[in-house]
Amino acid sequence: MTVVDSTEPLSITLGGAAFPDWSAVTSDIVRRGLEGIFERQDTAKRWGCLDEDEDRVRRAILCHYLEAGIAPSFHDLAEATGLDAGAVVKRLARRDIVALESTGRAIAGAYPFTDRHSGHRVLVGDTTVNAMCAIDALGIGAMCHQDVTVASACADCGTPIDVVTGDRGRSLEAVAPAATVVWLGLAYEDGCAANSLCRGINFYCSDDHLKADSQAAAAGYRLSLDEALEAGRAIFTPMLAPSVGP
Numbered sequence: 001m002t003v004v005d006s007t008e009p010l011s012i013t014l015g016g017a018a019f020p021d022w023s024a025v026t027s028d029i030v031r032r033g034l035e036g037i038f039e040r041q042d043t044a045k046r047w048g049c050l051d052e053d054e055d056r057v058r059r060a061i062l063c064h065y066l067e068a069g070i071a072p073s074f075h076d077l078a079e080a081t082g083l084d085a086g087a088v089v090k091r092l093a094r095r096d097i098v099a100l101e102s103t104g105r106a107i108a109g110a111y112p113f114t115d116r117h118s119g120h121r122v123l124v125g126d127t128t129v130n131a132m133c134a135i136d137a138l139g140i141g142a143m144c145h146q147d148v149t150v151a152s153a154c155a156d157c158g159t160p161i162d163v164v165t166g167d168r169g170r171s172l173e174a175v176a177p178a179a180t181v182v183w184l185g186l187a188y189e190d191g192c193a194a195n196s197l198c199r200g201i202n203f204y205c206s207d208d209h210l211k212a213d214s215q216a217a218a219a220g221y222r223l224s225l226d227e228a229l230e231a232g233r234a235i236f237t238p239m240l241a242p243s244v245g246p
Contacts, residue, residue: 010038012047015055017241019047024142024170024233033184033221034231037197040188046095056081057088058097061110062240066144069127071107071115099194109194112136112143112236118198123149132194133201134182138225139232141169143239155183155202156209163225170233175225179206182228183213185220 009031012019020038025031037043050058060080064072077085089107092098099109108115112131120131122140131137134152141148142165150163161180166173185200200220204210210222223231 009035010044012044014047014050014238015059015241017238019238020234021237022234024237025230027227027230029221029223030227030230030234033186033223034234036186036219036221037184037188040186041096041193041197046097050095050097053081053083053088054092054095054097057083057085058092058110059240060085061089061098061107062113062143065110065113065129066124066127069129071109071113073106096191096193099192111193112140112239114194114198116194119153120203121151123151133198134203135184135201135228135232135235136198137232138163138165138182138229139169139236141165142233143169143236145169147173152203154180154205154209155215156204156213159205159209161203161205165229170229172225172229177205180204180225181207181210182223182225183210183215183220184223184228184231185215185218187218187220 009022020034057077060077061072064076074086089098093100098107101108109132114130114132116130118130118132120134120137122129122131122137124140124144124146131140137150145168147165147169152161153159154161162176164174181204183202183204187196187200189196200215
């Protein structure tokens, strides 16, 4: 059972963990950026009162991505969970926790992962996955308690951007170019972050290139790489935390 704490800031009990993990956030701009996202997405409604079947299927989807690099089929999920997975996945899609293909018969993504060629590739162990956005890419390591390598590109000029995490995904080990920043756009439309919000959260090789990109003229926040990692950790560390209960 997922329970929403009505006190501020937003706090949801997700399995055995508090979501988001505000302990990861030390920067005021990260806190303001996350609160802006959560408000626009109505995150309390999306994630509140997630039932045990929904949480079980959600976790199974994420674990399959980590093993195979792509989304599981409904059949895969049924075998893994013993549930009518197709029906549960559709409930998750209505919450915008899972994204479906246009036919509604297959999974296209589950935050932080996508089958779409997003331009954000993450190596986790021996598996390479596509991340929905720059912050999702940075948060995957903390979610898995593993160091990851992120391969992306500047959203303005296409310069390759490479990030390696340390401390099991909780710190930055290497960044190239060193001046890389992230734009945290806040646009959220049609109840689907994958098609709106995520497309506006990108890496830039420098502040000059961030300022040159008209996409970054909309509402949002400029984050350093350390700040972007804070945001990723806060969102995704709880996603696969050990579940508690019967």
